[in-house]
Amino acid sequence: MDANSCYLGIDLSDSYAMVSFCQPNKKEPETVSMIAGSEKYQIPAILARRKSIGMWYYGEEAAKMAKTSEVICVDSLLRRAISGEVITIAKENYDAVELLALFLKKVMELPLKLGNASAIAGVVLTVERLTKENMDVFWKIAHLLELNQERFTVIDHKKSFYYFALNQESSLWTHDVFLFSCERDLVSYYDLKRDIRTKPQLVSIHEHGRQTLGENRDESFAKILTEALKNRVVSSAYLVGDGFDGDWLKQSLTVLCRGRRAFLGKNLFSKGACYAAFLRNQDAWPYVYMGENEMKFNLSLKVKDKGKVAFLNLISAGQNWFETKNECEVVLNGTPQIDFWKQLPNSREAEIETVELNDFPMRPERTTRLRISASPVSDDKIDVEIRDMGFGEFFRATDKVWKYTIMM
Secondary structure, eight states, rough: TTTTTEEEEEEEEEEEEEEEEEETSSSSSSOOOSSSTOOHHHHHEEEESSSSSSSEEEEEHHHHHTTTSSSSEEHHHHHHHTTTOOOTTTTTTEEEHHHHHHHHHOOOOOOTTTTTTEEEEEEEEEEOOHHHHHHHHHHHHHTTTTTHHHHHHHHEHHHHHHHHHTOOOOOGGSSSSEEEEEEEEEEEOOOOOOOOTSOOOOEEEEEEEEEEEESSSHHHHHHHHHHTTTTTTEEEEESSSSGGOOOOSSHHHHHSSSSEEEESOOHHHHHHHHHHHHHHHHHOOEEEEEEBBOSSSSEEEEEEEEEEEEEEEEEOSSSBBBOOOOEEEEEOSSSSSEEEEEEHHHHHHHOEEEOOOOTOOOOOOOOOEEEEEEEEEEEEEEEEOOOOOOOOOOOOOOOEEEEEEEEE
């Protein structure tokens, strides 16, 4: 990585964005503030355009301009992009996806404009939830911003929490780790566990639904904490969200800090996404996160490579099923069938699923090249396509295709 380049983590909601960046010479990510020396990290997700000229403004500047009659403002960019809205401004039509891409482009330029870096090596976007619909939007945005899959990906808040928590000093995650989020009067929380018996260690995060704070917020939150932390050995806890603003955390902090460390902030998810951007191409990360969007099993082929038997991994457990796929080419040896090896990440045992290639063309052994493609359709289901590629000039390809679905 070039010393002048950086990795970006962007936390995006319908209301705001926050951007953190990291560089090789920095110990941890920094979060960009629009106001020098301030910890005001939230950039309003708003675009504004002057009626007289076609210049676009964003963030705090656009929010201030919205109070005048000289500009046309567009807010709720994420919701509008996902719903496929077309927005008319001064008799011109704009696709909401294009406007969201414009907003993100301006947000991504912030670390560069502040003189912290000269180039972007990778970007990870984090949102509260991942769905097929919003992933389709984000890949369109990546295309508009000329970011390929090696430089761009999207993760949810739970996975951002995973990356953030396990990049802190080890004493903070020796045992379980909690994250409490509060927006207005609603509190929800995650708890993170590591399975130290596996290698790599499997990490799981359990999500607990929203609970409403009562009239006495401090007392209500103290009760939620008491119930959540009961009979648990917890190393650290993090508090995020606007709902924790103000000086009301008294009794609840006494409960929270009893034998554990606690931290309050708003930029945890953007920092976690930044760690993810840096680590996604690193081989030494000793953990696998098993969330709701991650593949639940490994799919491999047993092959012979240069005379040695080896396993060729097609799909790995822990990869996001929305974006992972793989293909390879093999030369068939023996009967017309393919053995797929399925293995849970916490098991040493593998299950073999044999796929018969019906109506296979008659050829001598080792004279058929097959292209095998694997594309997940859910976290525990993979569509496999096997295509006859022939064998050069000796045997022409029939383009015959066999399709199967492999489940765990």
